[in-house]
Amino acid sequence: MEEKSRGCCDDSCTSDSCSGCSHSAGAPAVEKANAASNVKKVIGVVSGKGGVGKSLVTSMLASAMNRKGLKTAIMDADVTGPSIPKIFGLSDRLRASEGGIIPGETGSGIKVVSANLLLEDVTDPLIWRGAMIANMVKQFWTDVMWGDVDIMFIDMPPGTGDVPLTVFQSLPVDGIVIVTSPQELVSMIVAKAVKMADTMKVPVYGIVENLSYIKCPGCGEEIKIFGESHVDEAAEKYGIKNVAKIPMDPKIAEACDKGCLESIGADMRLDSLADVLIKIPESAK
Secondary structure (H helix, E strand, O other): OOOOEOOOOOOOOOOOOOOOOOOOOOOOEOOOOOOOEEEOOEEEEEOOOOOOOHHHHHHHHHHHHHHOOOOEEEEEOOOOOOOHHHHHOOOOOOEEEOOEEEOEEOOOOOEEEEHHHOOOOOOOOOOOOHHHHHHHHHHHHHOEOOEEEOEEEEEOOOOOOHHHHHHHHHOOOOEEEEEEOOOOOHHHHHHHHHHHHHHOOOOEEEEEEOOOOEEOOOOOOEEOOOOOOOHHHHHHHOOOOOEEEOOOOHHHHHHHHHOOHHHHOOOHHHHHHHHHHHOOOOOOO
8 A cells, every 4th residue: 555645735635836735746755664663653742832841741651651551662853852861761872783773661661762872972962954853753763673562652842843844744643742831822832733733634632731830748739830721721722622730740850850750650640641542543554
């Protein structure tokens, strides 16, 4: 069967000026996975802006899935700002075999590939142009021997630039989760992510509001440092049913700094969203 290009219009489009859609010349086809890979579901984790804790949410969702017994993987597509290895305490460089690159693996068995696991020194910057970064992300799919994976999370850089576009067009993404924070501009942040997903014909499965509140250690009151949440309004506006709210928790921050996120146990706030992702029908990759 011929692989389809992922485009931004439907089959009724006949306009030569529809730049970037599947009918335009040179539209990229979905890349074939490595021969040693069998990835059943692919979920992108995105945000309309940086600094909202996207990598943390990616890691927590992967940990939640892993605890539910699913074979889980993370592709760290935030190439110039990779933080997934640090969160899980991974430092060994990736190895290669005749069949391709062997992913790293966390203590609980989550497979991880990240640019930081390819560098001799994790503080070395990748001073690359967008095309080179996008090509590396594609190689994370085509050259890595992922093995059997029930669900893969792709931690994408913020915004709607080269890498998110490459992921949507070249990888078989089943849907996305949007990460945001409880500020007035949340509507704009969510809108950008929703509209890109809609343009690329990818469903939105949920929104995670990070930094939602902090709980007073004395009385247990929830203190909303960034003001009242607007995420429920944004979710209703765009018809997104699943919303999770993650507090500012010193234990989570400490676990990430120490590279032991898996040690903090289950976070019930993400359970309902995790259950939604489990129920997504498998599609041929």
